[in-house]
Amino acid sequence: MIQTVLSTLVEVIVPLSIPVTAGALLGRYKNLDTKPLLTLYLYFLSPAIILDTLAKAEISLDDVYKTLAFALLNLLFLWIVAVLLGRILRLAPPEAAGLTLISTFTNSVNYGLPLVLLAFGQLGLDKASVYVIAQMVIVNTIGVYFAARSQFNVRSAVKSVFALPAIYAAILAFLLRALGLQLPHELATGVSMVAGAYSPVVLAILGAQMVKVKAAHTERNVQLAFWTGLTVRLLLAPLIALLVLLLLNITGTLFSVLLILASMPVAVNSVVLAERFGSSPSLVSRCIVWTTLASFLVLPVLIAAVGSV
Incomplete structure (x- = not known):
């Protein structure tokens, strides 16, 4: 087991750490x-x-349904916790909202996708795409509600979703698949070339952001919320995810990827929501840094564990 963890650490985490470190150094x-x-x-x-x-993507409708259900x-179970x-x-409202953001949203896009690609290959990336x-x-939508229930506006939240170009890219991809069509070869080649730049760029951004959020001031009255958030994200979240996966009878590569x-560590954009709506951004930013650092040790163990199942 130890050998498998060390192998995963070298083969997966070390390559990821290079652009993260470069981004951190450039940011610092x-x-x-x-x-x-x-x-x-x-x-x-x-x-x-x-x-x-x-x-x-080699993904079935059954995988899509199971991924959305998961x-x-x-999310529901983590929110309840x-x-x-x-x-x-008895946390104050700002810390309670911050704890909810820490518990429910993970860095599945700019850290998760590159990690899944390295750990599980193209098939893993295919399975991860729907979840992302x-x-x-x-x-x-729900994230905005968690951060600011009193200020939540359904229309604005939905509008923010459709301001994301990735949503239209997803719609186009599903339409192409439904109609049995493909992008022209030249366009597909160009899109693939751009997609290849995704991992190093977003990981460098993550490194630079970590340096910035690390400097955020954390008041003493958020210490309890900080340790609670750390415990939920690093210990309870994997156990809850495992429970949900077993309840939904999800197996194979999809099980491992989900x-x-x-x-994953706390989502970087959680601190954006926390700052915008006063949900204890110092708490959230500190958890982002420490869960990300801890993930370099925790995730190899998880990857090795699911690889042996």
Whole structure:
């Protein structure tokens, strides 16, 4: 088991750590501005990898249904856990909202996809694509509600979803598959080329963002919420995901991919929601850093474990 974990660490985590480290160094010593890169990621790289992956994905309708069911049921269970813990610990509303964001949303896009590709190959990436699309929709609707229930506006939330180019890329990919069509060879080649740049760019962005959120000030009154969030994301989240997967009778590569994606660190865009709606951004940003760092040890163990099942 130890040998398998070490092998996974070398084969999967080490390659991922190179662009993350490069981004962190650039952010720390060259003050790398991630805003233009985020625009590139959101409006160019993300739609390209979604279109490229979904258009070629070897995934059945049964996998799609099971993935969507898992995404929603897992979210429900995590939300219930976060709400119960918030009440038991008598957290203030901002910390309670921050704990909900920490517990429910994972970095499945700009960390999860490259990890799945390295760990499970193209088949794993195919299986992950539907989950990632579901997460994009959930974060921009339910995520907004979690961050600011009193300010939540259904119309604005839905509008924010359809402002994402990746959604249209997904729709185009599903239409092409439904009609039995393919992109012209020249276009498909160009899209694949852009998709190939996705992993190193978004991982470098993640590294630069980690350096920035690390400097965020954390007040003493959020310490309890911090340790609770860390426990939920690193320990309870994988167990809850495992329970949901068993309930839905999901097996094979889809089982492995969904378990890993549901066990990823706190989503970076959670701190964006926290800052916008006053949901204890210092708590969320600190959890982002520490769950990401811890994931370099936790995820190899999980990958080795699902690989031996």
